[in-house]
Amino acid sequence: MNRDINKHTQPFREMRVFNNWNVIAKGWYIACKSADLPPASVKSVDLCGQRIAVFRDNKGKTHAVDGYCPHMGADLGLGSVKGDRLQCFFHQWSFDPSGKCVDIPCLSKSSPLPAKARLQAYATEEKYGFIWVYPAADAPFGVMDIPDLEGKQLVFRHGRAFERRCHHHINMINGIDAQHLRTVHQINIDMNIDIELCDRDTVLDVTLRGEFPGKTRRERLGRFFLGTRYEYKMRYADACIGGLSIMRGVYLFGGKRKLPHLTMLYAYQPVKGGARVQPIYVAEKRSGIWGGIKSYLQMWMMQVAYFALRDEDGFVYDNIRFNPEVLLPIDRPVARYMAYVNALELSVWSASWKTEQAASVTPLQSNSAA
Template sequence: MRANFNNPAVNVQSWYVVARSAAVGRGKVRSFDLLGRKVVLYRAASGRVHVMDARCPHLGANLGHGTVVGEELQCAFHNWRFGPDGQCRAAPGLAEPPQRHVRAYPVQERWGLLWLFNGPEPLFDLPQLPAATRFWTLCPPSQHIRCHPHLVIANGLDAAHFEALHGMDLLESPRLTVEPPYRVTVELRGRPRAPLLRQLTGTERGAISASFTTIGGHLAWTAVQEPIEFYVLFTGRPTATGGCQTQTVFFLPRGLRSLRAFATTYALLRDDRRILDDIAFFPGFTENDAALRAFAAQVNEMKTG
């Protein structure tokens, strides 16, 4: 049996982005390929979104062709109806609804995105902003990176690469905090070496001070305190081709100060893509890779779903 870390054959239980909220209007039904299965989303009359496996347990039709009836989803093939819990509630022509059900998933809508948890109950929540009202939210288009999502999510834990790849001088030793079973944090304080980036980030005399926290195996929460306070949530789900479909959510200060936040993000991320798109990973960790090792160990202990 292979471990979970960097293993495209399994999916650890986590929140995954399925779609943008706007893609599923009231009364609408959409199906998506996700985590090696087909799921169906529908927005019921109440406005709530429900998610379940898309294969009808009668003859296997795609419930994505169905219609919303109140809070229920009706299959287009023989009009069986399913409740938000996935249980069959009605089957025309049969005296009783048969004891059939489809798997339903916990779902939530946050920041204009629809999130599914691939387990019976969420094991952890999405991150909370300290003071949400002071920030505006930006969800840039999703990107595809040609490596497993675990490598994308763990990137911020790799303190050494900030000096080598991102051209930063670290001003203090990185601090590592491991909080089993779902969190690893690395705190960094550093400054870009390139004069132009120092100018754009406003760190000629100051520094970039940031913490990177993995939450489960597919969420990474970046909290930047200097030169300006902002937050970035990185999330990635595996694709059928063994890559990572990312979704990033920025929580930015208002006005022109957000430009400094973008410059800081660039300083922290530049050149990652070049490496991650072309990596054939193996876990040759050394004592300098304690955070990566801790993350991989946590992922290997997580339930799959």
């Protein structure tokens, strides 16, 4: 991280949540692949600076608790699962899915269990082939639905996860940075931008639409294959999942045949010195062989488009000092996104969570050009 460099001429400005490494906003974070946790098994994962024990009971339901036993601190990932209970390897204390200790073998049945023998439990969900963990016992919303595919049956493919050397809040801006579409990607579309906040301000939808001008080769190609109009949408959930839907409102050769949207999801989590990004390509599930091929082709095309765009500027995020002192009207989505991030709720995984709870601080809004 480069926050201590240029600190007298370009000091790093700490915000409440945005780009703040001491804070983990409430949201869904990937613990592991579903396939890596068979029934009646447990594993420990490092997630957002926490050690978490994720386990699947004998009925297939997933659960998550803090990863160290409250007795003497053994890693609960070394333990085993009996029914819906997690048993520590060391002295075989057992915990139910709510984190409460329900059995200590060396105590007689009549002896009370110590009140402090409990673990913080976390909500879990399985979606897109992963087990996701939410940093609270209950989650107000499930893992984000991909824009345009809400309520549909889906197929998905996991891309190769990779890391960037910056906070994930910064990396996530790329999809709504309208200026760089022109300067980096040579897509000189004069975008109209709609921004909508929903699900109790945890989800931000940004829709960008405009006309292909037809000056550059890429624009002319776009115009030829897709017609003159173009639209795409970015959805952010809790500033840790991004959903992208491209090729909206486009027609083959500008004719009457509407083309399907291409969709993907990015799941982020902070790791030491950077962010881990997990791409997931998603399409509507269709029946029959031709339907399957079509869905597969959609995911493949999304991947090709994503790689092409990512490789044109991804390296910028490996050394960026994001201090947004001078934003222009065209940067409005970026400013709005930062204000949205700064108003998110802190989780118990945040260093400042207790202080903020005690002080009942009203969330500060970003003081950028929102």
